Amino acid sequence: MSNNQFKKGELYSFITGKASTAIARRLQKKFNMAGLNITIEQWSVLYHLWKREGISQQELCNATFRDKPSITRLVDNLEKLNLVKRVPSEHDRRINLIYLTRQAQKLQEDTMTVAEETLNEALETVPADKVDICKEVLQIVYDNLK
């Protein structure tokens, strides 16, 4: 049985990710207004390093769904900003382990607060049970396609 739930007119915003684009733009604006001088993409890398630092670039690729060149350049820029440091692994000289600087550690609390604020603004007036269903659907979509 085909799952043909999308009439043509509705397909556009799903594919283009209108909602997540709007969230990202709002978050970026809030970062800028708060004087937090990082991009959303840089933040998304730091996000995983705050959970666990000293992981390899490849692990960052997996965590952030980005390819290796993207992570190379994000780490390049984060290094220029003095937020992370590449440390060659002792066991495997192919690997860089990525560590946070003290400056990056200080960013965590502020940026997380702004991120939560942004999501609360985004989800204002949406009942919690619908948010749950939405998250569930998006997770399935991701699993179906990955």
Added chain:
Amino acid sequence: MSNNQFKKGELYSFITGKASTAIARRLQKKFNMAGLNITIEQWSVLYHLWKREGISQQELCNATFRDKPSITRLVDNLEKLNLVKRVPSEHDRRINLIYLTRQAQKLQEDTMTVAEETLNEALETVPADKVDICKEVLQIVYDNLK
């Protein structure tokens, strides 16, 4: 009452748009495999021109949620690919009206089929009523932030 539905661990994929990124990547791959040599972003512009051509770049900005420079360059590239044509408006010489070439008209059916296919793959196993709720939530998110 705060709408604090997001625990920290869940905030990431919402902001980064994991699902819509996955959809866009899958669609791009399918375009490539079908020999349809356009990007998703170019397709999103053509999408609106197929609905109504002869609109201005500014109208394309509004329709696609992009800023003017982005549309300028997308139209540049679509013109290089011989898919659209800028025609200066007779009434207002500031305005370019964008028209489809015959080549672009031929692309419509194929790309729309692939797009619908992609969404059906993405939503396989998702019950229709949950998809509806998800769309509803994403629309509210967009409205809350725009």
Added chain:
DNA sequence: TTTGAATAGTTGCACAAACAACTATATGTC
């Protein structure tokens, strides 16, 4: 009718993504 503000579009710059081609290191097999 002139002047100032608004609008449409372009250009430059920094950042990011996707792909292909590349280097260096590690691993597994003969």
Added chain:
DNA sequence: GACATATAGTTGTTTGTGCAACTATTCAAA
């Protein structure tokens, strides 16, 4: 140990995005 293969990371190219600054045209008010 030597060689093929896999893995980690880098670099180049094209495309797209967001912002600021710019040109050209239109419009409205004095």
